[in-house]
Amino acid sequence: MGVNLSEEIQLPLASYTDAVEWINSLIPFGIRPGLERIQRMMEHFGNPQRRLKFIHVAGTNGKGSSCAFLSSTLKECGYDVGMFTSPYITKFTNRFQFNGEDIPEETLLSLANRIAPVVKEIAASELGSPTMFEVSTALAILYFAEVCYPDVVVWETGLGGRMDVTNLVTPIVSLITNVGMDHTDILGDSLEEIAREKAGIIKPGVPVISCASQPSVIAILRETAKAKGATLYLLGEQFHYDGGGLSGRTQSIHFKGPFRSMDIELSMLGGHQCTNAAGVMMVLEVLRQYMAFVLEDELLLSGFKNAFWAGRLEQVSDQPRIVLDGAHNPEGAEALARSLPEAFSYRKLNLMMGMLANKHHREYLEHILPIVDTLILTEPDFRKKMDADSLYQLVEQIRKDMAKADLEVIVERDWKRALALLQSRTEREDLGVVTGTLYMISDVRATLLHQTDSEKGW
Numbered sequence: 001m002g003v004n005l006s007e008e009i010q011l012p013l014a015s016y017t018d019a020v021e022w023i024n025s026l027i028p029f030g031i032r033p034g035l036e037r038i039q040r041m042m043e044h045f046g047n048p049q050r051r052l053k054f055i056h057v058a059g060t061n062g063k064g065s066s067c068a069f070l071s072s073t074l075k076e077c078g079y080d081v082g083m084f085t086s087p088y089i090t091k092f093t094n095r096f097q098f099n100g101e102d103i104p105e106e107t108l109l110s111l112a113n114r115i116a117p118v119v120k121e122i123a124a125s126e127l128g129s130p131t132m133f134e135v136s137t138a139l140a141i142l143y144f145a146e147v148c149y150p151d152v153v154v155w156e157t158g159l160g161g162r163m164d165v166t167n168l169v170t171p172i173v174s175l176i177t178n179v180g181m182d183h184t185d186i187l188g189d190s191l192e193e194i195a196r197e198k199a200g201i202i203k204p205g206v207p208v209i210s211c212a213s214q215p216s217v218i219a220i221l222r223e224t225a226k227a228k229g230a231t232l233y234l235l236g237e238q239f240h241y242d243g244g245g246l247s248g249r250t251q252s253i254h255f256k257g258p259f260r261s262m263d264i265e266l267s268m269l270g271g272h273q274c275t276n277a278a279g280v281m282m283v284l285e286v287l288r289q290y291m292a293f294v295l296e297d298e299l300l301l302s303g304f305k306n307a308f309w310a311g312r313l314e315q316v317s318d319q320p321r322i323v324l325d326g327a328h329n330p331e332g333a334e335a336l337a338r339s340l341p342e343a344f345s346y347r348k349l350n351l352m353m354g355m356l357a358n359k360h361h362r363e364y365l366e367h368i369l370p371i372v373d374t375l376i377l378t379e380p381d382f383r384k385k386m387d388a389d390s391l392y393q394l395v396e397q398i399r400k401d402m403a404k405a406d407l408e409v410i411v412e413r414d415w416k417r418a419l420a421l422l423q424s425r426t427e428r429e430d431l432g433v434v435t436g437t438l439y440m441i442s443d444v445r446a447t448l449l450h451q452t453d454s455e456k457g458w
Contacts, residue, residue: 162200
């Protein structure tokens with residue numbers, strides 16, 4: 001594995017900043033699918049994950065929003081809720097939450113100091129160094145199992161499912177939001193291959209809920225659930241919803257499940273959030289019906305309405321009106337293109353986008369270009385950024401077929417200058433949108449909301 005980066009940092013770690021720097025120093029070890037290193041770490045600590053109740057959430061899009069709905073509703077109903085998500089928008093501690101609050105910095109430091117010697121030991125073995133995400137996952141388990149003791153943990157996969165580090169756990173219920181083309185460099189080039197990876201979180205006898213819509217994906221989910229003896233609840237089969245449309249700054253759905261129906265109001269906007277909420281409601285119905293969770297209707301509905309997830313159709317400025325949305329793959333772009341005209345009225349749409357280099361940008365642009373008046377192409381401040389000129393070449397290839405005739409395209413590699421351009425060009429009746437990789441959304445959000453301690457990252 002080459003140099004063990006963990007040896008370059010003095011142990012014990014002296015501060016929160018040291019701890020985060022040490023964890024991030026493991027990033028060069030990359031994303032290495034497989035559970036051996038996390039299993040070795042957890043065995044060292046006596047397998048604390050076995051004492052926790054998890055709701056495991058996988059999917060191409062909507063994982064973060066679904067986790068937000070789950071955390072908000074369960075907390076509102078009186079449960080203590082842990083939540084582990086990625087990437088984070090503002091601060092490294094965002095990943096590890098208990099009842100909506102980040103892990104305290106001193107707790108993160110003390111847990112990092114417990115984990116570091118174990119990481120060093122594993123790094124010297126045949127397994128090689130644990131990765132940044134593996135160490136973060138271990139830290140989350142120790143925090144929930146030995147520090148704050150939540151009743152339930154909302155547990156988001158990092159990548160895929162089957163070989164993802166989070167798949168170490170056996171949950172009480174699983175949710176696969178949807179399946180689309182993302183991370184094909186790791187998960188496979190076809191929907192079917194990606195679906196098999198996501199279906200890897202299905203455990204023997206553990207109920208699974210999914211809002212996946214493609215027949216080939218559904219066939220794989222069915223086949224896996226049947227083989228594992230897991231009950232599968234599919235949107236459009238065991239549960240349904242009708243969109244009730246927008247009303248001011250909220251939207252509503254009418255949910256119909258196997259046990260009952262309910263009208264639900266949401267503050268998170270866009271048709272995709274209606275789908276996410278329906279999937280989460282089915283998860284909650286399984287918990288209520290089969291696992292004795294006490295979920296009072298009034299509190300449940302309040303949890304849905306109060307749920308919030310940063311950087312998802314989030315309006316962060318009124319004059320000019322600027323909306324942030326972390327759509328970074330074709331499915332996200334399709335949802336964004338559908339949701340913007342539904343959720344906002346505007347004369348011109350000015351859109352700034354910055355991407356990572358490993359995505360399906362052509363399909364992304366095919367969804368976005370038809371609705372945009374001014375397109376500002378920029379680059380995130382991140383090591384795997386997509387070159388803005390390459391994005392421009394892609395736009396030029398398809399603009400004749402896809403874009404408005406008078407589309408104006410601007411290339412500004414510096415995202416701060418690009419943001420200033422977006423602000424200056426967005427007049428009172430217009431809408432400015434910043435979209436693309438969450439790494440850039442994180443920076444833009446910190447700038448617009450004047451957050452000085454933003455530390456974006458995976």
